[in-house]
Amino acid sequence: MSGKGQGRGQGKGNGQGGGRGRNKGGSFGVGGFCVCNKCGTKVSHQQGVKCTDLKCPDCGHTMIREELLGG
Secondary structure, eight states: OOOOOOOOOOOOOOOOOOOOSGGGGOOOOSSOEEEETTTOOEEEOOTTOOGGGOBOTTTOOBEEEGGGGOO
16 A cells, blocks of 8 residues: 655756846936826936836826837
């Protein structure tokens, strides 16, 4: 008679995570523009200030970095 145990296997898979989000966690450098994705208003990007921390001066929507529009 052989019993059926509840042993635990030795998982040895190759995980492939480790992504760092948009832009591979890097920065876009100085210059460029912050753009409102809602109304299209464009303002100069200021070093040390994230575009997503800004509100559009025209409509109040959150701004995003121009490079992220992908267009």
